[in-house]
Amino acid sequence: MIDTTPGAKPFAVQLKALMDLEGRYQPKLSGLRLIESAQDNNLRMTTRLRELEVKDLLSLTRFFGFSSETFSLATSLLDRFLSVMKIQPKHLSCVGLCCFYIAVKSSEEEKNVPLASDLIRISQNRFTVSDMIRMEKIIMEKLYWKVKAPTALHFVRLLHSHIQEQLDTESRKILSIERLEAQLKACHCSFVFSKIKPSLFAIALLCFEAQEQHDPEHANKVFEALKNLQQQLNVKDGDLVCVRELVGKCLAEYATTKCSRTIGQRLRWTISGRTARQLKHSYYKIAHLPTIPESAS
Template sequence: MIEVLTTTDSQNLLHQLNALLEQESRCQPKVCGLRLIESAHDNGLRMTARLRDFEVKDLLSLTQFFGFDTETFSLAVNLLDRFLSKMKINGRDLTFWQELVSKCLTEYSSNKCSKPNVQKLKWIVSGRTARQLKHSYYRISHLPTIPEMVP
C-alpha cells in the first residue's frame, strides 16, 4: 500500500533530501583520481578498476557477515572511493587494509565495545568550567551529575 505523507513529514523529507544533495557534490571522488584508477594497467603495482570492484565485494561480504545495514555498506564504498581518489594505492597494500578493516569490524561487533553511558556523555558535553558552575549554581535548579560507581 502507498502511504500518504502528512505535510510536516513531507516537508521534513524534502528538507533532508535538499541537505543531502548539497553534501553530495562535496563528497564525490575527484575525476583525476578515478581516471588514474581506470587507466592503470593490471600489473599488481597500481590500483585498477577490477581491484576496486574486488574490494567493494569484500566490503559487501563483511557488512552481510556482521549484519550491518545497507547504509553502512554504501558509506563504506563512498569512503573507499574518496580514499582511492585522493591516495595512490598499490595493489599489494590492499591486503593490509583488508585485514585492518576486518579487525576493526570484529572489535566493533564484540562485547568489549559497548554503548556509551548517556548520563556521563551529557556531563562531558555540557562542558561547564568551575567558574561557570559557581555562577550558575544558584540560578539552575538541576545540574546533571555523574553517578559514582562503587567497585
Template structure:
C-alpha cells in the same frame, strides 16, 4: 560488467578495487552490518584511493580499515567486531597495529562524517516519497531489494563516477519501468525535474544499472552476499591436516554371538558391581545418559 576505467590512481586497477569492494560486501553480510555501513566503507575507500598514491599490496588493509571506520560510525558499539576478529575473518596478513596506523591516516586525510550524503541517502528519500504519494494504491519494490541492487552497483568502479542523486534515481527508474506503471513513471519525472537531472544523463546511468542488474541476477554471478568463507592454508598445514585425518585408528569389528556366555556374565558383574559407577545401569544401545544422540545415530548407521 567490468569497469571501464583501467585504474583509479597509482597502479590500483579497477579490478583490484572491485574485488576489494566485493570482499567488503561479504564481510558486511558475515558480521551482520547494515547497508549504510557498507556504503560508507565504499565511499571512504573510493575517496582515499582517489587522493592518495596507493600500492595494490596496501589495498586489503585500506579496505578492511574503511569497513571498520564505517562500522564504528553506523553500528551500535556492541555490534562492532573487534579489530583482531575482523583481521582474522578477512584472512588478512596485516596486524592490529597496522590497522590502527592506517585508520589514523585515513581519518586525517578524509573528512570522516557519519552524516555524509550517499546514494543510499537519496534511495531512502525517493522510496519514502513514492510510498507517501501512492498511499498504498500500488505495490512498489521493497527498500531491501533496492539496497541490494545499490550494493551490486557499488561493486563496479564506474558507478563511483555517478552523482549519488542520479544513481539512486536510476535504480528506482529501471525498477519502476519494469512494473509499467504510468503513475510511478510520472513520479520519476517529477523527481528528475525537481533535481534538474537531464534526460541523457538519467538514460546513460539507467542503461548501466540495467546492464549491471542483468549480470547480477545471472546464474554465473557469484554474489558477494552469498559467498561462503573459504579458509586458505599453507601446503604444510594442509598436509598436516590430511595426515591427522588418515591417522585416526579404526575400532575393531565385534563379531556377533562369538563370546563365551560365562565370560559375558563375569563382565556384567564387573560392570554393575559398583553403585557409584559413572556408567549407571546398562540399558539399550545408545540410550544411556553418557551417549549423545549423535552417537546413537552413528551406531544405527
C-alpha cells in the same frame, strides 16, 4: 549528522541538505580516471582490484549482519580515499578493511562492533592491529575526518519514502525498498558508479526498477512521481537514461552465475575455538554475494 528518517523533517529540507553535501563528498574524478586507465600488472590500483575489494566488503557486511548503510558508507570511504591516494595493490586489503571498520563504528551500535583483531582473523589478512591503526589514521587525515558522507542509499531511502506517500496501496507494491537496497549493493560492486553523483545514481535505480515491473496501470503513477523528483534533483533526461542503462547492465551481469558465485576463498576461514566462542552463531552464514529478491511484492 545526515538524517533521512521519514517524517523527521520536511522532504524538501532533507533533499536540499543531501544535495548541498553530496558534491563535497564525491571521489575526485581525476583520481578515479587514473585507476580506470591503470594496467593490471600488480603495480597500480585498477578497477578490477577495487571491485574485488568491494565484493569482499559486501561479504563481510553480510557475514556480520551489518546494515546497508555500513556497506554503502564503507564503499564511499574506499572510493574517496583511492581517488586521492596512489596506493599499491598489496596495501588494498588493509585500506579496505579500515574503511569498513570506520563505517562499522560510525553506523552500527557500539555493542555490535567487532574487535579489529577479529576482523583481521575473519578476513584472513596478514597485517596486524597496529597496521590497521596506522592506516585508519592515514585514511581519516586524507579525508579530513569527514566520515558521514551522503550516499546513494540515503537518496534511495528518502526518494522511495516520498514516492510511497503519494501512491495508493497497489501502486506502492511497485517499488520494494528491500529489493532496491539489494540492487544498490550490487551496483556498488561496479567501479563505474563511483563516478556518478549519488542523487543521479539513486533516481536512475528507482526509474530502472519501476520500468522493470511491467505494470502499466500502477507504474504510470510511479513514473509521474519520479518525473517530479527528476526536476527537483535537476537531472537531465540524457544523464538519467545513460545511468539507468548502466544500472540495467550491471544488474544483468550480477545475476549471472559468474557474478553470483562465491567470491573466493578469503572468507572460507578457519578460526580458533576461542574466537568461535566469542562470535555469534549467526555470523557463520554466508560468504557469497546475496541474491536480489525476485519481485517487489
